[in-house]
Amino acid sequence: MTTTETQRVADRLLRSTAARAYDPDVDIDWSAPLAPGKGYVLPHRCSLYGTSLYDQLSPEQRVELGKHEAVSVASTGIFLEAVLMRMLTREAYTGDPMSGHVQYALAELGEETRHTIMFAKMIERLGTPCYLPAPSIRRLGHLLSAIAHGPSLWGAVLIGEEVIDRLQREIVDDESIQPLVRMICRIHITEEARHVGFARAELAASVARMPRYELPFHRLALARTALILSRIMINPRVYLAVGLDPRVARRAALANPHHRETLRYGGEKLVAFLDQAGLIGHPGSYLWRRSFFVG
Numbered sequence: 001m002t003t004t005e006t007q008r009v010a011d012r013l014l015r016s017t018a019a020r021a022y023d024p025d026v027d028i029d030w031s032a033p034l035a036p037g038k039g040y041v042l043p044h045r046c047s048l049y050g051t052s053l054y055d056q057l058s059p060e061q062r063v064e065l066g067k068h069e070a071v072s073v074a075s076t077g078i079f080l081e082a083v084l085m086r087m088l089t090r091e092a093y094t095g096d097p098m099s100g101h102v103q104y105a106l107a108e109l110g111e112e113t114r115h116t117i118m119f120a121k122m123i124e125r126l127g128t129p130c131y132l133p134a135p136s137i138r139r140l141g142h143l144l145s146a147i148a149h150g151p152s153l154w155g156a157v158l159i160g161e162e163v164i165d166r167l168q169r170e171i172v173d174d175e176s177i178q179p180l181v182r183m184i185c186r187i188h189i190t191e192e193a194r195h196v197g198f199a200r201a202e203l204a205a206s207v208a209r210m211p212r213y214e215l216p217f218h219r220l221a222l223a224r225t226a227l228i229l230s231r232i233m234i235n236p237r238v239y240l241a242v243g244l245d246p247r248v249a250r251r252a253a254l255a256n257p258h259h260r261e262t263l264r265y266g267g268e269k270l271v272a273f274l275d276q277a278g279l280i281g282h283p284g285s286y287l288w289r290r291s292f293f294v295g
């Protein structure tokens with residue numbers, strides 16, 4: 001993909017942003033009551049589904065755990081969006097403000113600020129804790145946003161966006177899910193589709209420009225990012241909400257074939273794209289396998 005082509009993609013996405021963008025403050029009825037009997041995640045996407053710990057939970061506790069897991073994913077979204085916004089700001093700072101590239105990066109920044117507020121309001125509405133990752137992980141996010149460039153920058157953006165996006169697409173039309181959660185997913189999916197299109201185009205162009213000696217760095221940075229994402233999406237503190245020991249439940253979730261399948265499913269399209277771009281391989285293969293995104 002050439003610079004002219006990425007410019008064309010940015011121009012098209014800017015037009016699409018102008019035609020269709022949401023304001024969650026206005027487009028979501030935050031005062032609507034929650035629907036009784038509806039869930040927050042699909043049961044088989046709960047990290048403990050199919051384990052003996054899950055079997056011991058009452059139906060109400062299963063819904064409650066699903067609620068905390070949905071919030072954990074939204075909290076991870078807030079963290080990832082902060083990292084992404086730092087990277088987009090850098091692009092805007094170093095680039096040409098007259099270019100479609102920088103202008104689209106700024107349009108995307110605007111959407112991400114609203115997404116973060118939307119997720120935070122959802123967490124407030126559901127009355128759970130916000131499950132941000134541990135300070136050590138947040139420091140790594142800071143480091144990533146400072147050192148990632150070219151393929152590792154756009155690849156990290158895709159890791160941050162595509163997994164959560166794929167899982168949201170699965171529930172957006174499902175009547176068994178809370179309408180509030182579905183509306184949030186609908187807004188996020190619509191806007192993320194543009195972000196993913198932008199990042200994929202930029203990634204392809206940056207791989208074509210990349211000096212060969214940088215390949216191991218980009219592969220390793222992306223593999224490490226993927227492994228971290230796989231471990232922070234479900235914060236072990238969610239298990240406290242249903243009286244489970246976080247350490248025991250975390251171990252059961254990581255060993256759970258259903259949970260591993262959820263991660264593989266979430267990462268399927270992303271992994272195929274990054275692999276085709278040559279960004280999955282030595283020295284990152286082992287970390288990708290441990291992330292369970294690679295089946």
Ligand SMILES: [Fe+2]
Pocket residue numbers: 081111112115188192
């Ligand atoms: Fe977002």
Ligand SMILES: [Fe+2]
Pocket residue numbers: 112161191192195
């Ligand atoms: Fe995004």
